[in-house]
Amino acid sequence: MISHYPLASLLPWPPLPLCLELDTDGGVALQSFVNNLCFVIITLYLSLSLSLSLSLSRALASILRAWLDQCPEDFQEPPSYPSLHRVLGFLKKAMPDSEPTRKAHSLLEQLQSHSNGESEPDGGFHGNSPFCLGEDEEVEIEVQEDFLSFSADLVAEQLTYMDALLFKKVVPHHCLGSVWSQRDKKENKQAAPTVRATITQFNAVAGCVMSTVLHPRHLRPHLRARIIQRWIDVAQECRIRKNFSSLKAIVSALQSNPIYRLKRAWVCVHKDSMQMFEELSDIFSDHNNYLTSRELLMRNCAKEHQKRSQKRLQLQKDTGAMQGTIPYLGTFLTDLTMLDTALPDLVEGGLINFEKRRREFEVIAQIKLLQSACNSYCLNPDSAFLRWFKNQPQHSEEESTAMSSPVRETARSPPAGSSGESMDSVSVSSSDSGPSDSEGLTPTHTLHSHLNKMSESSSCTSLHSMDTASSSASGSAAPCSHRRCASLTPSPTSPVSPLYNTQTQDACIVRVSLENGNGNLYKSIMLVIPDNANVFYAMNTSANFDFVLRARGSEGRPVQLRSRCSSTLPRTQPRTSLSLRLSKVTL
């Protein structure tokens, strides 16, 4: 049937698993098809070389070479490997000592030795993982590490490390609809293990998000919010690393019902984080057939390809910022499944539907391109994190739902993407429960970093302005112009401290000072009581709300000031290791 087509039409495509043309009703048909196709190619080659059509016969040889190269498993016909023997016999005669001949030879040896060994496991980083760390893991029984003890940066890096390893191993044509969509059939239970492994990992990441957010059942909402915020930060770091797989896993998990409905926790999530979360969620919007994520993915990929110049590569390696792109494979799987469903294998007259193969190949080519870009990641495993990750319990959807039940308020919460109003007031007031909760107070990321920058840089002019304890914010800050009512700009004309600790309508100015006594900052907070809140949230008008910023002593990793800004998304300020601590709060 192939001879009905001009041979040239065969050439632009490597003979993607042509064996899959057939309805996969068993190995026998498959083997004989491979064998027959080899026979056809060889016969064509011989007849063409007789007629001295050298370029065409060369093209045929390149097809054989590509076939051996890219789909070696097609020749997996133990115990006698008839097709491979046929090809090898031909190559030995037609082009001895050529590269394809050597290739075929080593493939045969490889397959033969492999058949004595074991088959590839279907694993992620859980259970019988193909990426065991090779350590005496169980010997040291550590205190259960806390998720928050890992920086967002580290978590994203390690997730990317795992995802990159798995994605590079994906056999692209296993994503084809004819393979992947048949995976649930009995005879295909072990089909496409490399694809399964990426999904296992995806589910493990999502499960990890679930268990860290839900597991401590009686966690206070603002502490839960901190974990959610941390995951949003991790997601953002994944975005920066162009790891769309874990990004999607985290975003999906945060949007899943068990977490989605934690209304009280979400209300405590800082507005900046919510905005970031919205932006990250938008990447995977289904609008226009997932146009956003598709464009982003391929733009990244193309860009990555352009800057392959050696110098650039080295430069990026030096700064540690070199990266590839890891796609969310699901989009490709859907596309390929739909292509396979919608387009027939054969066109009229029983001829191969090349249009279908061409379209499939376009998708496969994208996957391959991304895989090669993936080699750019320079990441090292962090055994502490990987061990922690591996030990995270995986809960079923039902279990997760049940876990989130005690803490939920209503069954249907507002969409996670909507901006929770008056979040700050809630998170501030929820810190009333004592010093042990003080780290739960995180409504001011930007505050952190501003202050941190200032304290690190002695030449910072605004620091001086703070030294003179002069903030321009005053008690007259009207709620209607609430934005920026606490200001860092020096106001030499008013050396008086602002009127703080006094509630004006629904706002109150609080004073935040650095522990080392480098200055005060006056900050207005909103005191709007959320609809779902009780009087607990109301602030005592006579209370003394002084906040002290302290450097956190027990940070596991040193703070890195990163200059990397590769994201196309607006970045928030780099996080710092300062944590805002509440010193004296009485209600």
Next chain:
Amino acid sequence: MGSDEAYNFVFKVVLIGESGVGKSNLLSRFTKNEFNHDSRTTIGVEFSTRTMDLNGLTIKAQIWDTAGLERYRAITSAYYRGAVGALLVYDISKQLTYQSAERWLKELYDHADPQIVVMLVGNKSDLASVRSVSTEDAKDFAEKNGLLFMETSALESTNVEAAFNNVLTEIHKKVSSKEVNRSSVGAVSLSNPNAAPAEAQDEKKPCCKNL
């Protein structure tokens, strides 16, 4: 085809049911006419939408199929969220796919809007000779559970249009009787007509986080 076109409503309809019952085939049949038109996407295909006229209104049907994604556990919620219609598909020649309908229904109601319009669809009616689920049984089950019911053949294109049309018409009936507010994207929620969808909440209250 796509977003440039004017439409009055977007209805999100999900396909559910065991693997192998022909969900993707039904979708492919239904959206086939627009199959080759979308050149913006990477693969040049927009599988999942079809714009159609219903009583003078332009409805954009957005059909969601889990094609190839069944193993991604965490995306389930997103799949159901916002759906106003569902086709619960089983294979009339495979009793087991019918028996799981109850389980699918539960999962659907766990995640989706309680007002969702659901149709029980017995696919592969071309395989009547090996039928193992009687039409009467399925009809009874559908009636008991307040579902629409139809038998289809994606292969022979029997009743595919009718099934989707019925579901969309029924959704439209519910929507118009409730005077649902349309959000900026035109998606509709059946149960909560007063709550603006997330996308519409552009206005953000200024707050003290802005330093």
